[in-house]
Amino acid sequence: MKENILKEKTYVFALKVIAVYKQIIIEYKEFVLSKQFLKSGTAPGALVREAEFAQSKADFISKMSIALKEANECDYWMNLLKDSGYISLLSFNELEASVKEIIYMLISSIKTAKTNI
Numbered sequence: 001m002k003e004n005i006l007k008e009k010t011y012v013f014a015l016k017v018i019a020v021y022k023q024i025i026i027e028y029k030e031f032v033l034s035k036q037f038l039k040s041g042t043a044p045g046a047l048v049r050e051a052e053f054a055q056s057k058a059d060f061i062s063k064m065s066i067a068l069k070e071a072n073e074c075d076y077w078m079n080l081l082k083d084s085g086y087i088s089l090l091s092f093n094e095l096e097a098s099v100k101e102i103i104y105m106l107i108s109s110i111k112t113a114k115t116n117i
Contacts, residue, residue: 006105007052010045010067013098017041017074020095024086033086037077043070044102061113068106075099 017038024034047067054060078099082092 004048004052006102006109007045007048009098009102009105010048013095013102014042014045016095016098020087020091024081028086030086033077033081033084037074037081040070040074040077041099043067044074044106057113057116061110064106064110064113068103068110071099071103071106075103 018041021034021038021041024030024037044067047063047070051060051063051067054063075096078087078092078095081087082089087095
């Protein structure tokens with residue numbers, strides 16, 4: 001069976017997001033921004049999993065495009081959490097590298113799917 005690197009990376013990223021979310025709610029008792037971060041950070045992995053069993057090429061592209069939007073939104077919340085002092089620069093840099101890689105992989109997957117229509 002073919003290895004799905006994007007599936008693996010989004011799963012590992014989601015686990016990192018969950019760990020940071022737990023730290024924020026315990027340490028700072030912050031529940032609004034961190035919840036947005038949690039939702040957008042775990043969504044790409046779920047959408048990549050949904051895309052595995054897409055009903056059509058168009059459905060696949062749609063799910064991957066939504067995953068891309070969620071990853072981009074997560075990047076926004078991460079920046080906001082960093083700039084407001086809820087996450088350290090070290091945590092941010094690790095998350096930022098991962099989300100950027102996921103974004104680039106999603107863009108590549110979408111472009112490839114669109115050229116193969």
